[in-house]
Structures are given as C-alpha cells and as structure tokens.
Amino acid sequence: MLVVVGLAGLVRAQEGHFQPGRLAVLRAGDGRLDLNRRQSAVFVDEFTTNDLAQAAAFSVRIPTNGANSFFFNGHAGTEGTLTRSMNGRLLAFAGYGGVDLLQVNGTASRLDIQRGYATLDAAGQLHTYLYHSKMTDAKLIPRGVATDGTNHFWGGGNTFGTFYHEPGASNDPVRFTAFPNSRSVRIIEGALYANMNAADGFLIDQPAGIYAFEPLALPRATNTLAKLVLQTAPEYAKAAAFDINPAGNLAYVADTAEGIQKYVKTNGAWKLAYNLRIPQNIPKKLNAGAGCFGLTVDFRGATPLLFATTTEGYGGSVNSNRVVRILDTGATAQVATLAQAGSTNIAYRGIAFTPQ
Numbered sequence: 001m002l003v004v005v006g007l008a009g010l011v012r013a014q015e016g017h018f019q020p021g022r023l024a025v026l027r028a029g030d031g032r033l034d035l036n037r038r039q040s041a042v043f044v045d046e047f048t049t050n051d052l053a054q055a056a057a058f059s060v061r062i063p064t065n066g067a068n069s070f071f072f073n074g075h076a077g078t079e080g081t082l083t084r085s086m087n088g089r090l091l092a093f094a095g096y097g098g099v100d101l102l103q104v105n106g107t108a109s110r111l112d113i114q115r116g117y118a119t120l121d122a123a124g125q126l127h128t129y130l131y132h133s134k135m136t137d138a139k140l141i142p143r144g145v146a147t148d149g150t151n152h153f154w155g156g157g158n159t160f161g162t163f164y165h166e167p168g169a170s171n172d173p174v175r176f177t178a179f180p181n182s183r184s185v186r187i188i189e190g191a192l193y194a195n196m197n198a199a200d201g202f203l204i205d206q207p208a209g210i211y212a213f214e215p216l217a218l219p220r221a222t223n224t225l226a227k228l229v230l231q232t233a234p235e236y237a238k239a240a241a242f243d244i245n246p247a248g249n250l251a252y253v254a255d256t257a258e259g260i261q262k263y264v265k266t267n268g269a270w271k272l273a274y275n276l277r278i279p280q281n282i283p284k285k286l287n288a289g290a291g292c293f294g295l296t297v298d299f300r301g302a303t304p305l306l307f308a309t310t311t312e313g314y315g316g317s318v319n320s321n322r323v324v325r326i327l328d329t330g331a332t333a334q335v336a337t338l339a340q341a342g343s344t345n346i347a348y349r350g351i352a353f354t355p356q
Contacts, residue, residue: 016058018122018354023047023307023338024091025294025323026082026350028074031343035319038107039064040074040347044082044091044120046354047323047339049298049307054339060124064101070118070128071101072142073108074347075317077256078183081144081156081241082294082350086187089149090119091355094142094157097130109141117145117153122355129153129167144350146185146192148218154192156185162194164220176219179211179226180204184241191217193229193244195253198237207231210242210251233272236261241295241308241350250304254292256311262328274331278310278324288313292324294351304328307338309348319344323351 018024025047028040041064045056064071072079072095082093098114116130144156155163155173160180165173181200186193194211201208209231213219230251232239238256245251249265255275262273280290289311298305306326313319323339341348 017124018046018058020122020354020356021049022057022354023049023296023323024082024084024352024354025309025339025348026080026093027341027346027348028072028080029319029343029346031345033102033345035074035317035345035347036315037102037105038073038075039071039096039102039105041101042071042095045339045348049305049325049338052336052338056339060120060126062118062120062126066100068097068126068128069100070095070097070116070126071108072096074349076109076141077311077318078141078143078158078240080293080347080349081184082352083144083146083186084296084352084355085119085147085149086190087149088356090121090147091352092117092119092145092147092153093350094118094145094155096142097128115140115142115157117142117155119147120355129165131165131173143182144184146187148187152218154185154187154218156182156194158182158200166220174220174222176213176224176226177222178224179213183239186242187218188244189246189248192219193242194226195232195239195242197232197239198234208234208237208239210244210253230263230265230270232263233261236275238291240291240293243295243297245297245299245304250299252295252297252304252306254295254308256289256291256293258291260292260295260306260308260326276306276326276328276331276333276335278308278335280312281322282312282314282320286314288316288318293318294349296352298353307351309351313347314344318347318349320346321348323348 294309
C-alpha cells in the first residue's frame with residue numbers, strides 16, 4: 001500500500017516563465033554530478049520548436065535539497081517521463097523526495113525513501129507530493145504521472161505503480177491491480193492511456209501496447225479494467241512514451257532501441273505503417289541506444305510534427321543525447337537536432353509542450 005505522508009509547499013523558480021507554444025524538456029544532471037551515482041540534479045528546460053542546435057531559452061532548476069527536495073534516477077532507462085495536464089496549465093513528472101540529493105548513496109528505487117510526483121506551472125512554481133511505499137521488499141520505480149490539472153493524478157511505474165490519487169481527499173493512492181506495470185501514462189482527449197512494453201506484458205501474460213481503462217475514461221477504482229487499444233509490433237519490444245491524435249486513428253510510439261513507430265487505424269484495426277529511425281552521432285560500438293524515450297506530437301497541421309528525446313549515450317546509459325524534431329513526411333523523414341546535451345553527465349528525458 002502507498003501512504004501519502006506529506007504535501008510540500010510552494011517553491012518559486014528562478015526569474016522568468018515558460019513561453020506558450022514551445023517545448024519543455026526534463027533534464028537529468030548539471031554536467032558535474034556523475035549520472036552513474038543514480039541520483040540527479042533536475043531541470044526543466046524550454047526550447048523553441050524550430051531553432052536548430054539551440055541553447056535553452058529558459059530553465060527551471062528543481063530543488064534537490066531541503067524540505068521540497070525532488071529528483072529522479074537520471075541513469076535509469078525508464079525514469080523521467082514528462083506530461084502536460086489535460087487543461088494545459090501544468091507539467092507533471094515523477095521521482096523521489098524528502099531527502100537531500102545523495103544524502104543516502106545508491107540506486108534511488110532500492111532505497112527506503114519517499115516516492116512522489118511534482119507539477120510545474122507556467123510561472124515556474126513547483127508543487128511536490130510524496131508518499132511512502134509499504135512494499136519494502138520490492139523495487140518501486142516511479143516512471144511518470146498524468147493529471148487533469150485540477151488535483152487529480154494518475155501515476156505510472158512498476159510493482160503496482162499504476163495508480164490514481166487525489167491529494168487532500170485521501171491518504172491512500174488507489175492502485176490498479178489489473179495493470180501493475182506501466183512505462184508511461186498520459187491523458188488524451190479526456191481519457192487516460194497507459195502503455196506496456198514486451199517485458200511488462202510478459203509479467204502479466206498480456207500483449208505489449210497501449211491500453212485504455214474501463215468503465216471510466218479517467219479511472220479511480222482499484223478494480224478498474226484495462227483494455228488493449230493498440231498492440232505494438234513484436235519487433236519493437238522496448239516501448240517508452242507514446243502519443244495519439246485527437247481523432248484516435250493515428251499513433252506514435254517511441255522505442256528506446258529502434259526509433260519511433262507510426263501506427264494507423266483503418267476500418268477499426270491498427271496497423272504498423274513504418275518505423276522512423278534516428279541517425280546516430282555516437283559510434284555503434286560505444287552507443288547505448290539508437291531509439292527515443294520522450295515523445296510529444298503536434299497534430300494540428302496537415303503533417304504531424306514529432307518532438308522526441310533520443311537514447312544514445314556512452315557507458316551503457318543515456319547521456320550526451322539530443323532533442324530532435326521530425327516532420328513526418330514518410331519513413332525516410334529527416335531528423336533535425338534541436339538541442340544537444342554537452343556532457344556524459346547530462347541526459348534529456350521526458351518532453352512535452354510548455355504549460356499555458
């Protein structure tokens with residue numbers, strides 16, 4: 001069982017604010033602390049959607065020490081997804097808190113420290129929500145969170161880490177027993193979706209893919225049922241983030257090893273259209289991955305415009321990676337680099353549009 005033990009106060013970020021219509025990217029590391037230590041300084045950086053090889057236009061440093069401390073494992077392959085709230089006003093992400101960064105050394109998910117999630121608004125104000133896990137014998141990894149922007153939250157993670165919570169109304173987040181492991185969660189057109197990759201699905205004998213929930217689109221009960229919406233192709237087993245267009249007939253799934261897969265729904269059936277491969281800057285023998293982790297899509301134009309964070313890196317983990325843009329003109333669409341992490345101690349993770 002999860003028990004909320006505290007509600008952190010309001011934190012004011014540095015001077016400035018997010019500009020609407022841009023990109024927010026969750027960053028692990030400041031270039032000084034070794035990501036291999038598995039606790040990371042945390043930032044949310046703002047980038048424009050069209051300037052190539054740019055520096056961050058605005059950046060918020062998340063407090064990693066003190067009463068409002070919050071961080072995540074920048075070395076992990078599954079942590080650090082970022083979403084924007086259903087009402088467009090908040091960014092949301094998951095992690096750990098309640099202790100100073102590196103107060104206790106080791107892999108954060110194995111430590112007896114609080115898990116939680118955080119929101120950040122356009123003015124750079126942060127709220128954190130922390131809880132304890134009573135499952136002391138299990139490694140509980142908080143991977144991400146989605147919110148409607150009105151104090152309702154849906155978390156994603158492993159070890160029964162998929163849950164609903166309303167801070168202030170209940171101390172106990174409601175875990176969804178039918179969907180214990182999720183890679184990422186997000187709200188699309190007023191409905192919650194979650195995905196599993198092949199490893200998650202194998203554990204509960206379910207196919208990998210994107211799932212919706214019944215009987216409520218935004219579920220709140222422990223006996224909520226999960227319904228497969230889109231089954232991912234078996235050759236793409238390492239799904240991370242995803243996005244679906246408002247019409248519900250076009251979807252993209254980021255794969256940490258292969259790139260981004262496009263799926264099209266025709267006559268009620270989803271079919272893989274093609275995989276968008278990511279050209280690499282790091283030699284193959286030294287590279288950690290050739291795919292993508294974070295993903296968000298602008299579906300407003302005639303041609304979808306994709307924004308993603310890549311998974312390349314040295315030493316077997318993501319670092320020195322990029323924020324990329326892809327105008328989906330087809331399977332050979334050009335991949336443009338918007339930002340490049342300048343250190344093996346920096347990793348770009350989740351990505352979303354800036355809050356309004």
